[in-house]
Amino acid sequence: MDKEDIKVSIVYIIKDTGCPCQYGIRSILEETLSLFEIIVLDLSNSNETIDVIHDIQDNSVRYIKASSGFVELFKQGISQSKGEYISFLESDCVISADKLKKQYDYLKSNLDDDCVCTGVNFHDYCNFKIEGRYSSNELIYEIIFCNPVFFSSLMFRKSSLMRFNFSSGLYKGSNIFSNSYALLADMIMNNFKIGSLGEYLVSCKLQQRVPDADFKLQIMMIQTEFLNYIASEIVLLDSNAIDEINEYIALFENRQLDFDSLRLKIATLYKSKFILSKPPKSKRKILFCIPNLSHGGAEKQLITWLENLDYSLFEIDLLLFNKYGVYLKDIPTEVNWFTLDYFEKYTIKEYDIEVAFLEGSATKFIANRKTNAKKHAWVRTDLYNLHYTRVFFKDLQEEISCYLKFDKILFNTKETLPRFIERFGDIPVDKSVVYNLTDRQKIIRLSNEYSVKRNNEITLCCIGRLDAEKAYDRLLFVLGDLKDNGLSFYLWIIGEGSLRISLEETIRKLSLEENVTLLGFCDNPFPYLKGCDVFVHTSIAEGYANVVAEAICLGKPILATNTVGPSELLDDGRYGCLVKNDYREIYEALRELITNKELRDDLSKKALERSSIFDLNMRMKRIMEILS
Missing domain, CATH: 3.40.50.2000 (Glycogen Phosphorylase B;)
Known part of the structure; x- marks a missing residue:
């Protein structure tokens, strides 16, 4: 491809081994924009990139073993590029099929802008989006806190980069994030104009990395430089603000204000001068x-x-x-x-x-x-x-x-x-x-998602973590005594936790292998809850107890210890069997429930009556009032 045919140069940066660079390169090759080149700058200590490029077999890709240092890397990409526009892309990112075309068209139409950014989707160790749409004042406000523009989302006008003076004062250390943050701040302080597209055209998988030891110091140094710029911009607009700014600085110097608080106060002052007239966002x-x-x-x-x-x-x-x-x-x-x-x-x-x-x-x-x-x-x-x-x-x-x-x-x-x-x-x-949300209709729907097999014995069910506060060991000893006294029953315990091995040993010790099954965690436990005869909840301490509310929704007879959540949900025993946190009371109540079908039927009717309190819309309205 001749130099005059190249419109866009993509500088593709391989930062370390383990980045799947073939996906990023192929996403570029699938672009709707033609007439571009790919310059691969390889910072890794591996030959894997060379093998990938050889397999791709595309003459628009050029490979360069890059020098270290962020500024040097950036300059190297610019000097090697042939295009009128330059887009930087890191090897843990892929782009949409029309990113380059849309940014190219934007810069052709918006001659005052030096570069244009898009939105970015992040995933793996996070799942969030960085917007690509900022006004110039919003961008300045946001960068006070942290970088709102990801470098892989940018396309630059090469002529703008050529006139930009790359100083070395802010670019220290090897951390690419802090260096790109410094570079962007430096560009804004030198009147770089950044345009934006509201679309999310880059997807990035952030790799887990340990920051440099001086990472926070680097960020603080960059932000200090930027705050000086912000303060001068505020004073240019309103000279009366200088006293307020000097007061903040004096408090900081006297250690009555930490750096984050100083940053927040100056940012808030900037927002009040430059962004206050903008209608507030509704969300x-x-x-x-x-x-x-x-x-x-x-x-x-x-x-x-x-x-x-x-x-x-x-x-x-x-x-x-x-x-x-x-x-x-x-x-x-x-x-x-x-x-x-x-x-x-x-x-x-x-x-x-x-x-x-x-x-x-x-x-x-x-x-x-x-x-x-x-x-x-x-x-x-x-x-x-x-x-x-x-x-x-x-x-x-x-x-x-x-x-x-x-x-x-x-x-x-x-x-x-x-x-x-x-x-x-x-x-x-x-x-x-503010009571917990209980989605009664969803619980009923999920309870019919599949059926469970059970024998003819009275079937009990517990749901909760296998932790000490749930007191499953005490319940197992109660069941052991009930079995020794001739009662027949079966128990499902749904949940997982640190006490599994201990509970398994207790089950063997009490010869309850034919009576108790530890089912582990179940993504949808409601068919089991629907299929049981009695729901048992004998915790030592409890909050709201979602599982008790769920059992009420399915009309289950409930035996619970008198802890705070179950006590309220069962209205002090009016809608279920509420007992003291006592071995003997649990034993007597459970024996009565296993042997007395009339009592179980009565408690089932009362639970269904109680389920009317779970008005999802009403409770959600209360939550949204608090958040609003």
Whole structure:
């Protein structure tokens, strides 16, 4: 291809081994735009790239073993390019079939812009989108927090890059993220004009990498330089603002204001001067935080929330400390989710509300975030009788201090609130009760999804994690005594957890192998719940107890210990058999339920009567009022 025929040069950067570069290169070759070249700059220590290019056999691809250093890499790509426009693409990205064509057409039509960006979809260790549509003032505001433009989404006018003075002051270290962030900030400070396309035309799989030791220092240095620029822009527009800026700087220098707070105050001041006149976006930005999406009640409840939120009103992000759990596959497509590592490195949003959806580590994390967001903490269990969260704090006072940083503390039962006060005192933060969501129609539908086999014996069912608080070992000893006294029954235990091996040993010790089955975690347990004769829930401590609500929806006779959630759901025993947290009471009540069909039928009718309280729309309306 002759030099004059090339319109666009794609600089394809191989950063390390293990990146599947053939997918990115092939996505370029499938582009609708013709007359382009691909310059492969290989920074890896492998010959794998050469083999891939040889297999592709396309003369538009040129291979160069690249030098190290970000600025050198960038300059090398520019010097080797033949096109009028240059697009940089990293090897963990693929592009849509019309990305280059759309960006090329944009720059041909918008002669004042030096480059144009698109939106980016990220996946694997995160699933979120970076928008490609920013006004110039919005872009400046967003970059104060972190880079809102991903370099693989950009196409540059080569003439703009040629006149740009690549200084070396900000470009230090080997971390490509901090260097690209510095480069973009430097371009904006030198009046580079960045256009945008609102479409998501790049898909990127972020690899897990350990940041350089001085990564945070690099970012802080870049942001300090940029804040000086922002402050000067504010003063140019409004000279009276200089006193306010100097006051912030003095507080920072006297260590009365940390750097993140200084950054936030100057950003807010810039927004008030340059963006305030713009009509506010209608969607509220909400961040939910939870350690993972394992098979617990809180995790399941979060998914129910996310399934029922109105996404025309809310923009939802989900932060997971670990990419783990059976409910990962159930995250709605409208939700952007992140693991902690990528959230701290790449997140760019200022949220309206940040929600710690579970006690303990999530509460501590959200409490200590220095943002302007309203903060909500959710308490989902009886922290007086089961203070499991103490392991996350050095002492009780630190846990109290975290709760004091919240604007609201929300409880999923009436009784968890006074138990919370017994443990922590009456913390002066707004407190209210918001019941869990129970989707009755979905539960009934799922209960008919498949059928389960059972014998002619009375069948009991338990659902919950195999953890100490569920007290399955106590229940097994009760069943052992019932069997020794001649009663016939069968028990399904649905759930997984750390006590499986111990419970299996107890089952063998009590000769209950023919009476009890540990079914493990079940993605849809409702056919088992529908098929049982009695639902048994004998926890030592409990919050709302979603499984009790689900059993009520299916009209099951229920035996539960008198913990806070089941007590409320069964109205102190009016709609089910509620017993003390006592071995003998559990034994007597279970014996009566196994032998008395009339009692089971009566409790089944009462459960169906009680199920009318689960009005999903009414409870969802209450939740959306809180988030609004």
